[in-house]
Amino acid sequence: MSLEADIPIDIQEGEEFSAMIQSEHSLIGRLLNPECQNMARMLLTMPTIWKVYERARGIALSRERF
Secondary structure: OOHHHOOOOOOOOOHHHOHHHHOOOOOOOEOOOOOOOOHHHHHHHHHHHOOOHHHOOOOOOOOOEO
């Protein structure tokens, strides 16, 4: 199979294709030194530093990524 043989897929507008709209304000980050940085403390502190308080939340995706 080659790239030329692939048929393009048109993504239609609609609720079932709204992941991009729902995630338009998402941020994915990575700790640069997870041995010395505390993920839980960072997730609690960043909304205060960014002054978004109740409008932001953090989720740990792995030991390094949030």
